[in-house]
Amino acid sequence: MITAPITLSLARDLLRGALDLERTEYGVLPHRLPARARAQCADGQLAMAESQPSGVRLVFRTRATTIELDTLRTKTAYEGAPPRPDGVYDLLVDGTLAGQASVTGGNVLKVDMTTGSSETVPGPVGTVRFSGLPDRVKHVEIWLPHNEVTQLVALRTDTPVEPAPEQGRKVWLHHGSSISHGSEAASPSTTWPALAASLGGVELINLGFSGSALLDPFTARALRDTPADLISVKIGINLVNLDLMRLRAFGPAVHGFLDTIREGHPTVPLLVVSPILCPIHEDTPGPGAPDFENIGEGRIRFTAMGDPAERAAGKLTLNVIRDELARIVKQRAADDANLHYLDGRDLYGHADFAELPLPDQLHPDAASHRLIGERFAASAFGPAGPFTPRS
Structure with missing residues (x-):
């Protein structure tokens, strides 16, 4: 397997749907508001929402039959409530849904809705894996969970990847x-x-x-x-x-x-x-x-x-x-x-x-x-x- 740590340069080449990228201890955190906007509002709800990557996806071309993505998620849990479902990663191959998976581990943001208090419990990096993909050059999209803050750590494939060309769409x-x-x-x-x-x-x-x-x-x-x-x-x-x-x-x-x-x-x-x-x-x-x-x-x-x-x-x-x-x-x-x-x-x-x-x-x-x-x-x-x- 070929391992590519997610750097700012690689993220700029492969990510779509994000307005800003932040280098973190683990990798890259996509943001949906630019840094200047984030600096003008200290609201915790907005900070969580804009860093949850709704609509953000990795897009590339490859003939890989196995793709793995290491991420560090932050999942929200509400005091007194059953655990929320894990966030889902959607894999699209040539525009068609070809797989869905979730990661384990990660941070947990514990929220008490009765008091508004919260705390973050740290956890380990997890891996989402897709295998058995068609052995041909293909357009691949990995849509990140819309409801989990997601730090991108590394991308692994069994053949090289390259940025997908723009398709001229509006x-x-x-x-x-x-x-x-x-x-x-x-x-x-x-x-x-x-x-x-x-x-x-x-x-x-x-x-x-x-x-x-x-x-x-x-x-x-x-x-x-x-x-x-x-x-x-x-x-x-x-x-x-x-x-x-x-x-x-x-x-x-x-x-x-x-x-x-x-x-x-x-x-x-x-x-x-x-x-x-x-x-x-x-x-x-x-x-x-x-x-x-x-x-x-x-x-x-x-x-x-x-x-x-x-x-x-x-x-x-x-x-x-x-x-x-x-x-x-x-x-x-x-x-x-x-x-x-x-x-x-x-x-x-x-x-x-x-x-x-x-x-x-x-x-x-x-x-x-x-x-x-x-x-x-x-x-x-x-x-x-x-x-x-x-x-």
């Missing part, structure tokens, strides 16, 4: 919340953005950050400064369930966020997506809070703690946000023909909730991720979609 840059990050998706290549990118034939850069789609200026600047052919921003649910701002601040913040993106991408198709259906917050403001009644059975449900009457004082709900986003996009589109709006309920709405309810009242399950991905692809990349070139 780059789709997307920003959103935990739903875009991939919460409750079955695997990294089956989060709804990954599915939509595959159906749309585009290269994905996923800036979906669990709990952290908050109209932060540093995120807008990251979007501004990242080369892209297509951009979408999914706005709303985190602002409600964190009870972060009032209507007076929301409108100007959206304008500022879009203004910043347009500084770097003045004519790129830009799609603003409002929240999917989430009944607990449709007309009830946040904050949202976990219900620990069934945590011992491995089930956490979320509930809205606000009072619908507080909307009169400017508190945000999903319906308030949808109305305001639609108004803002309509206003701006008069001078920006490449700005578009999509109601998130067209991706997941009332009929879908009846058939595929949100298991924790907040996040869609694996089947709903597929549904949302297919509908987004049809809407955005379809014949009349905003991401489809006009003749």
Whole structure:
């Protein structure tokens, strides 16, 4: 076997979907926000979310029949709850899923949701292994777990690897919340953005950050400064369930966020997506809070703690946000023909909730991720979609 330690140079050659790379004691840690952005916010939730490599994948060509990847993961464990499933690595060969595996060992981030405290228990490097692959030159992608911080340590193969040539596909840059990050998706290549990118034939850069789609200026600047052919921003649910701002601040913040993106991408198709259906917050403001009644059975449900009457004082709900986003996009589109709006309920709405309810009242399950991905692809990349070139 040929062993290649993961250096910054090798990672730059093979990794796609990351905006920054950090050299660590063990290897390389991919980041989905640049260092300047990370330095402007000390929030632990954002730090964990942006360093979980949703949409990040190793891409190369090889005729290897056996591939091994050494990584050091950091897995999250919640006090009082059963262990969470291991993160999944998806192996794609010439665009087709050819294997799935997980690693053992690694660090464990223990979180007490009742107090907000946490501690990290260190663990050893683990190895993910794929064997029995076809003995021919092939395009290989290893999608890293979307829900585990992953330090890349070494790549081993039984024949040499080389960087895969660019395929000339358009780059789709997307920003959103935990739903875009991939919460409750079955695997990294089956989060709804990954599915939509595959159906749309585009290269994905996923800036979906669990709990952290908050109209932060540093995120807008990251979007501004990242080369892209297509951009979408999914706005709303985190602002409600964190009870972060009032209507007076929301409108100007959206304008500022879009203004910043347009500084770097003045004519790129830009799609603003409002929240999917989430009944607990449709007309009830946040904050949202976990219900620990069934945590011992491995089930956490979320509930809205606000009072619908507080909307009169400017508190945000999903319906308030949808109305305001639609108004803002309509206003701006008069001078920006490449700005578009999509109601998130067209991706997941009332009929879908009846058939595929949100298991924790907040996040869609694996089947709903597929549904949302297919509908987004049809809407955005379809014949009349905003991401489809006009003749």
